[in-house]
Amino acid sequence: MNNLLEIKGLRASIGDKEILKGIDMTILPGEVHAVMGPNGAGKSTLSAVLTGKPDYTVTAGTVLFKGKDLLSMSPEERSWAGLFMSFQYPVEIPGVTITSFMKTALAAHRKARGLEPLKTSDFLKFMKEKMAFVGMKPEFSKREVNVGFSGGEKKRNEIFQMAMLEPDLSILDETDSGLDVDALKIVADGVNALRSPEKGVIIITHYQKLLEYVRPDVVHVLKGGSIVATGGAELVEVIENNGFDRF
Amino acid sequence: MGHGNYIPSIVATRQETVFVKDNFEETLSGGAERHYVVEAGASLYVVCTVLPGKSSSFDIEVDIVGEGASVELFGAYLTGGSEDVSFNIIMHHRVGRSCSRQLFKGIAGGKSKVRFDGRIIVAPDAQQIEAYQENHNIVLSEDARVETKPQLEIYADDVKCSHGATVGKLSEEEQFYMRSRGIPESEAKVLQMISFLSPVLSRLEESGRDVFEREVRSLA
Numbered sequence: 001m002n003n004l005l006e007i008k009g010l011r012a013s014i015g016d017k018e019i020l021k022g023i024d025m026t027i028l029p030g031e032v033h034a035v036m037g038p039n040g041a042g043k044s045t046l047s048a049v050l051t052g053k054p055d056y057t058v059t060a061g062t063v064l065f066k067g068k069d070l071l072s073m074s075p076e077e078r079s080w081a082g083l084f085m086s087f088q089y090p091v092e093i094p095g096v097t098i099t100s101f102m103k104t105a106l107a108a109h110r111k112a113r114g115l116e117p118l119k120t121s122d123f124l125k126f127m128k129e130k131m132a133f134v135g136m137k138p139e140f141s142k143r144e145v146n147v148g149f150s151g152g153e154k155k156r157n158e159i160f161q162m163a164m165l166e167p168d169l170s171i172l173d174e175t176d177s178g179l180d181v182d183a184l185k186i187v188a189d190g191v192n193a194l195r196s197p198e199k200g201v202i203i204i205t206h207y208q209k210l211l212e213y214v215r216p217d218v219v220h221v222l223k224g225g226s227i228v229a230t231g232g233a234e235l236v237e238v239i240e241n242n243g244f245d246r247f
Numbered sequence: 248m249g250h251g252n253y254i255p256s257i258v259a260t261r262q263e264t265v266f267v268k269d270n271f272e273e274t275l276s277g278g279a280e281r282h283y284v285v286e287a288g289a290s291l292y293v294v295c296t297v298l299p300g301k302s303s304s305f306d307i308e309v310d311i312v313g314e315g316a317s318v319e320l321f322g323a324y325l326t327g328g329s330e331d332v333s334f335n336i337i338m339h340h341r342v343g344r345s346c347s348r349q350l351f352k353g354i355a356g357g358k359s360k361v362r363f364d365g366r367i368i369v370a371p372d373a374q375q376i377e378a379y380q381e382n383h384n385i386v387l388s389e390d391a392r393v394e395t396k397p398q399l400e401i402y403a404d405d406v407k408c409s410h411g412a413t414v415g416k417l418s419e420e421e422q423f424y425m426r427s428r429g430i431p432e433s434e435a436k437v438l439q440m441i442s443f444l445s446p447v448l449s450r451l452e453e454s455g456r457d458v459f460e461r462e463v464r465s466l467a
Contacts, residue, residue, distance in 0.1 A: 051427050052426075052427075053423055054419065054423065074426070074432070075423060075426035075427050076426045076427075076429050076430060076431050076432065078427075079426070079427055079428055079429035080429050084427075085427055087424065087427075090424070091418075091420050091421055091423075091424035093421050093424065093425070093438075093439075093442070094442060095441075095442025095443065095445050096438050096439075096442045100438070101425070101428070101430075101438075102428075104425075104430050104434060104438065105425075105428040105429045105430050106429075108429045108430055108431055108434065109429045112429070161428060165428065165429065
């Protein structure tokens with residue numbers, strides 16, 4: 001089976017500070033990987049580098065996404081290729097409604113595949129379905145992106161966007177932080193419903209809450225910019241009981 | 248008189264004086280010189296627009312001389328070359344119980360220069376007035392310059408007045424968020440610029456909005 005994502009010897013810095021000190025990770029289609037680690041371990045840097053956030057410099061290593069060089073792609077090209085990140089801190093975009101945001105995003109995805117934009121009526125129908133799927137009220141379609149949203153609403157909006165864009169690999173960056181149990185369940189249901197034999201998920205978190213609802217196939221412990229342990233779901237229990245100190 | 252530097256007489260002697268007795272609306276494109284005298288109960292509504300490519304100046308003085316008058320001034324401007332654009336706005340509340348609101352928003356690119364001078368003057372005894380002025384700017388390039396100078400001169404005490412001015416850049420954080428959803432960088436900038444201008448663009452006819460959207464695309 002071809003690897004969905006293959007990270008080899010990845011090193012990255014912000015300014016002159018090295019944060020990732022050689023990461024290796026291989027994700028097969030259908031797998032859910034959890035990356036756990038204490039604050040400052042480099043978890044958010046990993047997701048930022050994978051999605052192409054400016055300000056980070058990759059100093060060594062390679063990342064292949066579906067066999068293609070991910071690091072040479074722009075953030076939008078990575079999205080078109082099927083990569084998605086649910087942001088830890090979703091950004092507010094005043095003046096841009098969710099409808100025009102998603103319409104523009106979807107049209108760009110279709111254009112990258114040589115397709116015309118959806119007809120407005122088809123787009124609205126598709127959006128309505130996905131909103132219902134994550135339990136978002138229809139009136140949110142007219143709201144400005146994330147403006148005035150509660151923490152839970154922002155995270156739900158991320159999962160909604162994930163459902164709209166149907167990515168092959170989703171990175172959930174601390175999606176569970178600041179969520180109450182109900183919101184967490186909605187997020188988890190959304191993620192579980194999008195699991196398929198072709199798709200992969202990376203759940204980045206420093207605690208096990210979301211992993212109770214979305215069982216990972218592989219768990220990595222990231223500490224000090226390196227992966228210090230890799231195992232199955234049983235690692236989650238070990239961390240829950242003993243914290244990160246033993247690694 | 249005890250009112251500092253307040254100059255009570257109407258000093259402006261402009262070519263174009265418009266006496267506003269009931270409702271008056273106009274759109275001023277690419278520069279104008281106007282003196283509006285707004286009488287009791289009348290309302291004035293003006294939208295100023297500037298599109299890239301040509302220098303322009305707006306010299307606008309409003310004298311509110313009657314109670315119950317209301318004035319709204321809007322401006323949207325886009326520059327992208329080496330043009331100079333200036334606004335010189337004086338809003339003079341000469342009597343009480345009147346209100347004025349000003350919102351000017353613009354985007355400066357290329358090597359252009361934008362200057363916004365706005366004064367609100369509230370006469371002594373012009374009580375219970377409301378006067379607001381906002382000027383917000385986005386600078387797209389290193390070489391573009393924006394200077395904004397909002398001023399309030401208030402000689403009355405029972406008034407609600409405020410002014411605000413900002414000069415900023417397009418948020419890269421917003422751009423990255425949009426790009427991570429597959430929106431190309433240039434399209435992300437267009438969305439940002441149109442949403443920034445939209446409180447003023449919504450005041451224009453659809454055809455005017457379309458022209459702005461086209462010009463925004465050429466700047467992105």
